[in-house]
Amino acid sequence: MLSIPDMIKKKRDGEQLSDEEIKLFIKAVTAKTIQETQIGAMLMAIWQRGMVTAEVRTLTREMMSSGEVMWWPDEWEHLVVDKHSTGGVGDKVSLVLAPALAACGCKVPMISGRSLAHTGGTLDKLESIPGYNIQQSADQIRTILASVGCCIVGQTEMLVPADRVLYAMRDATSTVDSLPLITGSIISKKGAESLSSLVLDVKFGRAALCKDLQSAKELAQHLVSAGNGVGVKTGAVLSRMDGTIGRCVGNSLEVMESLETLKGHGPDDLMELVTTLGSLLLKMTGIAPSLSEGSKQISDAVIGGTALAKFEAMMVAQGVTMETAQSLCSAHTDYYSILRKSEHQMELQARAQGFVLDINGLVLAQVLNKLGAGRSKAGEPVNHSVGAELLVSPGQSVRTGESWLRLHYEDPAPTPEQIDRLQKALTVGNNDKQAGVRRKLVAELILPD
Template identity: 40%
Template sequence: MTSAVEVIAVKRDGGVLSGEQIDWVVGAYTAGVVAEEQMAALAMAILLRGMTAAETARWTRAMIDSGDRLDLRGEPGRPLVDKHSTGGVGDKITLPLAPLVAACGAAVPQLSGRGLGHTGGTLDKLESIPGWRAALTEEEIRAQLAEVGAVICATTPTLAPADRKLYALRDVTGTVESVPLIASSIMSKKIAEGTDALVLDVKAGSGAFMKTPERARELARTMIEIAGAHGLRASALITDMSVPLGLTAGNALEVAESVSVLQGGGPPDVVELTVRLAREMLALGGVNGGPDPASVLASGKAYDVWRAMIAAQGGDPDAPLPVARRVEPVLASRDGVLAGCDAFAVGVAAWRLGAGRARKEDPVDAAAGVRLLARPGDAVAAGQPLLELHTDRPDTLESARAALTGALPIADEAPRGGPLVLEVLR
């Protein structure tokens, strides 16, 4: 008979857990047989000792088997293709990407989450649209995929419940950084979702969870290995998150920017990454021979899908978005060239203004956030606004400004820019 103490001891001592031990401990923890403090000890042992590829794949399967699998397959010839981002500042790419890929002939079941800390959540952004709802049944998801081709919604309650329980525990026990636990958390939900292909956007930089390209690559390769072990086609783009994506960080602000991208405008970096990910998703899903996503985006067809997608979930795509009652600029201290814009600092500032949450149960302010008025490499003059702070709570402005201390350096010469997509792994 397996016991929690036995499993903890194996991993504590650097051993390899058997498939039976993994299946038992994940199932028993989900059922409440294994206590929180015992799973906390095991999570710490995994963080310190790691897991083999086989252990990680089996751990992922056990989390999938803790709940239901979705069957979202629809019409033949319209493959299900999903994207997952590891999160960053200003990362609103899902919003224009899902309707774009649907407009190009694939079906996109984008089960998304909420923000925590300095990174934003896709559902929080969309909930700034009046009437839009995140919670859909499996039947509603399937019907919307058939009719519209894209859906962005919350994970169903019965999908990988072990992950939901373990995620909350990792958050309060200092074990979030474990690559096997991060990878299995992400992939258990994506595999249970039943998609045909998955493209991963793994961020690297100050505003990302993985601060270096090397750590991002380790996570990406682990997730691709898990996908292969479960028969899922997957690839990964390692992308830069040293500066925010686009010109906005905040819920309604990012929705407005996404709409501008879908209407043929928007910041060049958001357009570039949206198109790059769309091409990768379509190729991985086997959708070949159609128009290039860049031309579809410029044509407005993706915007039509966006409107249909929002309306299908009760939202009004024409309704005005929330606007902050207080907007204050942050000014340049001297003449020169903006040499950087630290993504983490901007994310923390947006969070302190009310755009994010410290705990899962906290509310968010739909109108709060940061709008960038200059990008690294731009010439600036003393007293020129570099960015705006948006909030309904004036008492947050001082702490938001404090978060930006040193985040907007001004130099005499323009910095050398790097690529947005650092590497592609397949």
């Protein structure tokens, strides 16, 4: 058995760590018997030298078992599912998908995260609903799943404690983008949920972690392999992330758009992702015999209103008053009577005439982050009312002076430089071949092993 410095040297020199050595490292991280400098050195050695498949699976398994591992009743076998997204702009898929899956008979213990950098966080979005409590114990999660079928919660204190340490150190040591470390972090948390099936939405493009399809495919294959390696049936969807998902970006605004989607009025791109991810999970559980049948079941749950009923019940189970939940889910609700409205709104006008060729989602998210919709470091509060509504979509024609974006902000007002960045995020041209064309978000599926 090597010492910690010897193990760091071994990985630094490009050698493969044994199962026992990885186990020793993760135990030391969890017990905090290792120096922070040693953790940082090991992370950098992994970042530089990588890990083979066997090392990644052992790392993932040891992280997964570093704390509490959830358990479920025997009758839920094959039904406990979850989804993970690598992060996007306006990505509100979880808010629609979790209740839709529950309406189809799945049990969905969706453990989500907060925003960081330009990427929005599902927990921040849900906390814009008065009373919504993201902190639920393992016993409370089981109770909610038994009565509702889905919950969307934060990571419990006892779930994968090794990841809490390693993730903070990865951020501090610029090793966040290491494939083995990304894989261990994501799959260990999902494995600790004791899932039967998992679907990964791995995004690529300008506003994603992976900038092109090939790098997204490489990450997805690592994740799928590790998931299947720890006993979770795992598949992936590769989806484009250049613009926004739906028309709203920002916490309260995304909750409103999610509720409108659950009422049958959702944008096509959001529904494309919801039905694709949902159909893959329904096929993996055996609830649907094919992807096409799974897609139909998810769509029917959303359009027919059963998913909305599940979302309402989930809100109540997680602390929202019955009156508030019913009001939000009613057909003609005034959302701003419940959700916070920003003090100011501003509409930006198109500077040219033609067809909308592109809207840069990364720029939009970065400006909104600076205005308070997100956070630059963990622990910062977010302003739930700050956000933006797109008033046009790619492929649509727009006239000079026509409003294309409604900005929701509070004091201080956006600077001239920020306004100029937003204006440059809109690309208008005269290519009539783009007229009315919406590019599909889903590029490829990776099915379980």
